[in-house]
Amino acid sequence: xxxxxxxxxxxQLVALAFGQDAVAASQTxxxxxxxxxxxxxxxxxxxxxxxxxIVAVAASLSAAATAGTLTVGATIxxxxxxxxxxxxxxxxxxxxxxxxxxxxxAAGAVIGCEITSSGTxxxxxSDLAAQVYVVFNVEGI
Amino acid sequence: xxxxxGASRGQMLGLLFxxxxxxxGVTDQQMHTxxxxxxxxxxxAPWRGRVAAIxxxxxxxxxxxxLTIGATFxxxxxxxxxxxVPAGSxxxxxxxxxxxxxxxxxxxxxxxxxxxxxxxxxxxxxxxTVYVVYDIGEI
Numbered sequence: 001x002x003x004x005x006x007x008x009x010x011x012q013l014v015a016l017a018f019g020q021d022a023v024a025a026s027q028t029x030x031x032x033x034x035x036x037x038x039x040x041x042x043x044x045x046x047x048x049x050x051x052x053x054i055v056a057v058a059a060s061l062s063a064a065a066t067a068g069t070l071t072v073g074a075t076i077x078x079x080x081x082x083x084x085x086x087x088x089x090x091x092x093x094x095x096x097x098x099x100x101x102x103x104x105x106a107a108g109a110v111i112g113c114e115i116t117s118s119g120t121x122x123x124x125x126s127d128l129a130a131q132v133y134v135v136f137n138v139e140g141i
Numbered sequence: 142x143x144x145x146x147g148a149s150r151g152q153m154l155g156l157l158f159x160x161x162x163x164x165x166g167v168t169d170q171q172m173h174t175x176x177x178x179x180x181x182x183x184x185x186a187p188w189r190g191r192v193a194a195i196x197x198x199x200x201x202x203x204x205x206x207x208l209t210i211g212a213t214f215x216x217x218x219x220x221x222x223x224x225x226v227p228a229g230s231x232x233x234x235x236x237x238x239x240x241x242x243x244x245x246x247x248x249x250x251x252x253x254x255x256x257x258x259x260x261x262x263x264x265x266x267x268x269x270t271v272y273v274v275y276d277i278g279e280i
Contacts, residue, residue: 011148013277015156017174019181035175055280056187060249062180093249095187097279129174129181135148135280 012138013055015131016046018113023061023070023128025121029080031114035129045075045112048136054103054111056133057084058095065090065123074098074132075112076105084132100135151274153193156184158252158269163208166258169218171251172269183213183251186275192242194272195222195252196234199265204228206260212271213251214244222271239274 019035031044059072065088072094073085083102086094105111113130158172171182192212203226211223221241224233244250252269256262 007143007145009149010144010146013148013152013154013275015154015184055277058185058187060174060181060183060185062182093183093185093247095185095247097187100280127180129184131184133187135152135277138144141144 010138011135013133013135015133016111018130018132020115020128022124023115023117023126024124025068025117026119027115027117029114029116031075031078031112032130045110048105048107048109048111050136050138051107052105052134052136053100054081054084054098054132055100055135056095056097057086057130058133059086059088059093059128059130061088061092061123061126061128063123063126064092065121065126068118068121070121070123071116072130073114074103075114076103076109078110078112080114150277152277153272153274155270155272156250158271159267160254161266163254163256163260163262163265163267165206165256165260165263168255169253170255171213171216171253183249186244186246186248186250188275188277189243189245190273190275191239191244192219192222192237192271193239193274194234194236195224196270197226197232198268199226199231199262200267201262201265202229202231203260203262203265206257208254208256208260208262210252210254210269212242213253215249216251218253
């Protein structure tokens with residue numbers, strides 16, 4: 001069992017949530033909205049109050065596809081971090097960790113999530129929830 | 142409190158779940174994540190970890206019947222996390238001994254609720270937070 005000390009690490013893990021209702025086929029690098037408001041909202045990222053790095057991406061689908069692929073990846077300023085990309089075929093849950101040197105960002109960066117689905121993707125009635133896990137370098141507080 | 146320079150391996154997160162208009166007489170009803178308008182019932186864990194606490198906020202207190210909530214692993218409730226909401230309560234929490242509820246990477250972390258047929262809070266909404274401590278590695 002790990003020791004719990006009475007302090008706070010500068011590195012703090014936070015999960016940023018995103019989602020898409022009914023994942024359509026033939027989407028390319030589509031930024032998906034944050035999962036915080038009405039379905040019609042289109043805000044597609046979280047502004048980072050601190051510098052940090054992406055450490056994992058996780059995705060859950062409400063139903064499995066039987067054909068095609070869907071990729072999910074974290075973005076920094078709208079550009080996908082290739083090391084964070086996960087490929088989903090017939091799974092309903094998938095996640096991957098990311099080496100902390102691969103997706104570093106500065107304070108003020110917009111952290112997003114984008115998806116690409118193949119033309120043969122048939123999970124079009126499936127909903128997607130994705131989490132981008134980041135470690136913030138908390139300071140100035 | 143001192144802020145140390147590194148990142149702790151044990152990192153706590155609150156995973157949010159909700160249900161609108163709680164139903165009467167349901168058993169092990171999985172709650173939605175708070176992702177709006179999508180039928181998703183859990184979060185895939187990128188690391189192993191454990192449940193540290195479960196907390197709830199009700200829109201209105203119940204006056205009759207019973208409501209229990211609990212965290213789930215791959216859709217199965219971990220009974221060490223189950224709490225019963227007493228009549229008159231609108232919010233509370235339970236801290237779970239951290240050696241009781243371990244999960245592996247890839248586990249779907251969810252929450253579910255059960256009500257009796259005489260449950261009075263069927264127009265009540267609920268927000269449940271499952272606090273997990275991830276053992277982050279391979280980053």
